[in-house]
Amino acid sequence: MDEEPKESLWVRIKGRAGAGDIIAGVCYRPPDQGDGADEALYRQIGAASRSQALVLMGDFNHPDICWRDNTAEHKQSRKFLECVNDNFLLQVIEDPTRRGAMLDLILTNKEGLVGDVKLKGSLGCSDHEMVEFGILRAARRARSKLTTLDFRRADFGLFRDLLGRIPWDKALEGRGAQDSWLIFKGHLLQA
Missing domain, CATH: 3.60.10.10 (Endonuclease/exonuclease/phosphatase)
Known part of the structure; x- marks a missing residue:
């Protein structure tokens, strides 16, 4: 129930x-x-x-x-x-x-x-x-210095396709966790 x-x-x-x-x-x-x-x-x-x-x-x-x-x-x-x-x-x-x-x-x-x-x-x-x-309404809109992505408008099919084209084994080979994260983050933001 x-x-x-x-x-x-x-x-x-x-x-x-x-x-x-x-x-x-x-x-x-x-x-x-x-x-x-x-x-x-x-x-x-x-x-x-x-x-x-x-x-x-x-x-x-x-x-x-x-x-x-x-x-x-x-x-x-x-x-x-x-x-x-x-x-x-x-x-x-x-x-x-x-x-x-x-x-x-x-x-x-x-x-x-x-x-x-x-x-x-x-x-x-x-x-x-x-x-x-x-x-807070129109009287005082807070402006953020942070850039945020609007995932509600995303084309997740295209997003998945773009990230799927990357040869991750080669891109991350021999990298530590921090370097791998930066590489992944760069590709993610680019997509």
Whole structure:
């Protein structure tokens, strides 16, 4: 039987003419949530990430995820990380939100949409930090100096063909890990 996520709420914030709508989601994922409910949540996230602008926040209860290295110890956390990556979402909180762990997250599909993120201490008897942030629209667009690729518009058939033409055995022969990575990265970016 297909479980539904226990606690999530999704709203559409109507934008001004030409500005587009924002999909905002709030989610609580219990630490003992089953695989069926996780899969249903991932389907919801996938559908919402196709919107022009998404802000998803909540307590996802994956303390073993290292967002800096994009790694996780447990299978459920790796599946969540895979969902985040497959939907090209950015996680914008940088500091732990509960007892040294980063359980509370803000995910977005548009760089510069979320800004001014601050942890504001706990409220009442909660052991989670309050997270304050702004959703930035036309008034202040953050400009990133990082170049990012838009994989949503990619021709993966051509991409696979271009990378398949490279004689990898010869290109990487006798190279160390760092040199091999730089060669692979160069061919990847060129393709």
